[in-house]
Each structure stands twice: as C-alpha cells, then as structure tokens.
Amino acid sequence: MSNHHQSLDMANLDLYKQYLVSAFLAMEPSDSLISLARKCGGGFISEDVQQFIWAYCINNSEENCYVPYLKIFLKKLIDEVESTGGDVLDEFYERYAHYMVSLKEDAPGNEKAWIVKCISFFFHDVPSHPGQMQMVVPLQCSLNMLEGDTGCALWPSSLFLSEFILSCPEVFTRKSCFEVGSGVGLLGVCLKHVTASQVILTDGDASSLENLRLNLEMNKVENLDTSLDRSKSSPYMVQCIHLPWENANESELQQFKPDIVLGADVIYNPSCLPHLVRVLSILLNQRKTSNSKVNGNAQVNDKEENSKDNDSKVWNKERLQGATLETLIEEVVNGPVALIASVIRNIDTFDCFLKLCCQNDILVRDMTESIRPFNLLPYMDSYKRSDVHLLLLSYSSK
Numbered sequence: 001m002s003n004h005h006q007s008l009d010m011a012n013l014d015l016y017k018q019y020l021v022s023a024f025l026a027m028e029p030s031d032s033l034i035s036l037a038r039k040c041g042g043g044f045i046s047e048d049v050q051q052f053i054w055a056y057c058i059n060n061s062e063e064n065c066y067v068p069y070l071k072i073f074l075k076k077l078i079d080e081v082e083s084t085g086g087d088v089l090d091e092f093y094e095r096y097a098h099y100m101v102s103l104k105e106d107a108p109g110n111e112k113a114w115i116v117k118c119i120s121f122f123f124h125d126v127p128s129h130p131g132q133m134q135m136v137v138p139l140q141c142s143l144n145m146l147e148g149d150t151g152c153a154l155w156p157s158s159l160f161l162s163e164f165i166l167s168c169p170e171v172f173t174r175k176s177c178f179e180v181g182s183g184v185g186l187l188g189v190c191l192k193h194v195t196a197s198q199v200i201l202t203d204g205d206a207s208s209l210e211n212l213r214l215n216l217e218m219n220k221v222e223n224l225d226t227s228l229d230r231s232k233s234s235p236y237m238v239q240c241i242h243l244p245w246e247n248a249n250e251s252e253l254q255q256f257k258p259d260i261v262l263g264a265d266v267i268y269n270p271s272c273l274p275h276l277v278r279v280l281s282i283l284l285n286q287r288k289t290s291n292s293k294v295n296g297n298a299q300v301n302d303k304e305e306n307s308k309d310n311d312s313k314v315w316n317k318e319r320l321q322g323a324t325l326e327t328l329i330e331e332v333v334n335g336p337v338a339l340i341a342s343v344i345r346n347i348d349t350f351d352c353f354l355k356l357c358c359q360n361d362i363l364v365r366d367m368t369e370s371i372r373p374f375n376l377l378p379y380m381d382s383y384k385r386s387d388v389h390l391l392l393l394s395y396s397s398k
C-alpha cells in the first residue's frame with residue numbers, strides 16, 4: 001500500500017510544517033493541528049500556511065484519510081481563520097461543502113471503521129540515528145471497538161516503548177525479543193528497525209493478530225503466522241503467534257528463549273493478570289518446572305496471600321526499587337528480563353499485578369525516573385509521555 005506521505009519530500013520544510021503534516025497523518029486531534037498551523041504562520045494561520053495545508057494535507061489525502069476527520073479539521077480551520085479576520089481559501093469552503101453533502105448521503109452503519117495512522121519518529125540530533133531524519137510507520141487501526149478488540153488501537157505505552165527502543169537501540173540489537181499483547185504491532189516494526197535477532201509478536205485476540213500481520217506487511221516486515229510449536233522452525237525473524245495467556249502451554253512457551261520480553265499496556269484487566277503473570281514467569285524462568293505458582297484458573301493463592309500480606313509493602317507501588325538503563329544492560333546479559341510499560345489507570349489493578357509478581361518470585365523494579373527516551377514524537381500532543389511507567393522484571397531465585 002502506498003501512503004501519500006511517502007511521496008512528499010518534507011526534509012526541506014521548516015520544522016513546524018513537518019510537525020503539522022506528521023500530526024495530520026497520525027490523526028492527532030484537530031485542536032493540535034490548529035495550534036501547529038498557528039505556529040507555522042508565526043501566530044496566525046496566514047494564506048501561505050493555508051496553501052500549505054491544502055497542498056500537503058487536505059488535497060493530498062482523500063484516498064487514505066478518514067473523511068469525517070478531514071471535515072472536522074476543515075471546520076476548525078475555517079472558524080479559526082474567520083475569527084482572526086483572515087481570508088479563507090475558497091478551496092476550503094468548497095471541500096467543506098462537499099463533505100457536508102457526501103457525509104449526509106452515507107447511510108449510518110456504513111461508516112468506515114478502519115483507518116491508517118502514520119506515526120512519524122523524528123531523529124533530529126539523536127546520536128543513535130546519525131544522518132537519518134525521520135522514520136514513518138503506517139499502522140491500520142480500528143476507530144471503534146466493534147471491529148477488532150483493544151488490540152486494534154494504538155496505546156500510549158507502545159508509543160513510549162517505541163521511543164525507548166529507538167533511543168537505546170544497543171539494548172535490543174542482536175537480542176531475541178518476545179512481546180505479549182502486541183496489538184497493532186508498532187514495537188515489532190521498531191525492534192526490526194534496530195535489528196533485534198528475533199522478534200516474536202503475540203496476541204490473544206485473533207482479529208488483532210490478523211491486523212498486526214497486515215501492518216507488518218504494510219511496513220515491509222517479512223513475517224510468518226506461526227504456532228507456538230517450535231518444532232515448526234521458521235526462517236523469518238518476525239513471527240506472529242496466537243497466544244491467549246489463559247491457555248498458553250507451559251512446555252511450548254519454554255521452547256522460546258527470549259532475552260527480552262516486552263508488554264505495553266497489558267496491565268488493565270484484573271481477571272487476566274494471573275494468566276499474564278504465569279506467562280511472564282515461564283518466559284523469565286527458563287528452568288522452571290511444571291509446578292508453576294500461578295494456577296491457570298486461580299486468582300491469587302489464598303495461603304500465600306495471607307502469608308505475604310504481613311509484608312504487604314513489598315508490592316506497594318511507592319516501595320518499588322528503582323532500576324537504571326545500566327541495570328537493564330547488565331542483567332540482560334545474564335538472563336531474560338521483561339520490560340512492561342503501563343499507564344496506571346487503576347491502582348488496585350496495578351497493585352494486584354505487583355502482588356502476583358511477588359508471589360511468583362518475579363522482581364519488579366521501576367525504571368520510570370531514570371529512563372528518559374528522546375522525544376521522537378514532538379508533534380504528538382495527545383500522547384502524554386509522563387503518564388507511562390516503565391517496569392523492569394526479572395526472575396529472582398530464592
């Protein structure tokens with residue numbers, strides 16, 4: 001699939017214009033686009049900026065762009081220029097009137113639910129990417145949760161982890177990486193970019209997995225839809241595997257020997273957490289035998305819960321030990337580690353995750369304070385980097 005951004009030469013545009021086009025292609029909220037458009041014009045949306053928006057965004061995008069999104073942007077644009085006493089381009093009025101009519105004619109329910117967002121990473125002055133200005137990752141996402149599950153949307157933790165991977169490629173280069181709950185597949189594209197030796201992407205939702213494969217193809221990442229059974233070895237470095245945590249088979253999982261396990265925004269459903277932690281504990285403790293401490297059907301083992309309740313601070317968020325990039329680099333040499341990025345939406349759910357890790361001898365440390373990935377998505381106002389926490393997990397034999 002060709003995306004129109006690929007045919008645009010943005011390298012010679014000034015920075016705010018590059019940000020504006022990138023925000024438009026990533027389908028950022030129209031208020032963010034208006035704010036960037038003002039910056040392009042030095043405080044107001046001049047005629048020159050309008051011509052630019054027409055040429056680089058609106059007139060160039062109809063084939064790939066979601067028309068209701070274009071319509072809202074045009075409306076905000078027209079309002080903004082009118083309210084500052086400027087002259088609105090005739091093309092804006094004409095196109096807006098066209099959308100008013102054509103969208104009305106669309107029968108309800110026929111609304112397109114899949115869109116392609118292009119995520120542009122900016123590498124200005126980033127030492128790990130000398131000479132490379134930008135990397136653009138097109139990703140098909142679902143606009144509603146009816147077509148595709150949560151895994152067909154892009155979540156902030158995967159934006160954070162992708163900035164981390166691209167900022168610190170040395171951590172991932174020549175490493176075998178295994179992701180749980182891969183969703184739309186952004187991390188897979190980034191891991192391939194930094195030349196991980198093997199990338200295993202997994203998800204429990206079949207429609208998300210299908211969409212993930214499509215996204216890898218769109219990004220020209222060769223991949224194979226495979227099973228957990230490692231006897232069917234694959235020449236492909238990137239593999240997609242259907243892996244619902246609830247019925248992940250221990251002996252099959254043990255055949256993987258990842259250096260780094262990754263998970264972005266996977267801590268949100270309390271009923272899935274025991275299963276997720278079981279999967280993580282198997283992947284992190286390769287020598288573990290079948291008497292895994294998390295029972296596939298159990299929530300939390302009551303006896304253990306009681307005994308460890310006396311020491312409840314162990315899993316109190318405030319008491320988490322910190323870890324640095326150096327800790328990560330040192331530990332990955334000696335055994336598998338997991339990097340779990342998460343927005344903490346419900347503290348009880350998060351505490352439950354920490355408690356389950358503790359019961360399964362998984363040491364959890366917080367890297368959030370010490371890790372500062374480069375801001376590679378400077379145009380993306382909707383993504384709040386500071387909301388994301390990064391945890392380092394490793395098996396602690398006792």
Ligand SMILES: C[S@@+](CC[C@H](N)C(=O)[O-])C[C@H]1O[C@@H](n2cnc3c(N)ncnc32)[C@H](O)[C@@H]1O
Nearest residue numbers: 151154155158181182183204205244245264265
């Ligand atoms: C909130 S989404 C995050 C997706 C992606 N990592 C991101 O950050 O954009 C959670 C992901 O976990 C997957 N997931 C949720 N429960 C699961 C389970 N029980 N087994 C396997 N995958 C699951 C979903 O299908 C989805 O892809």
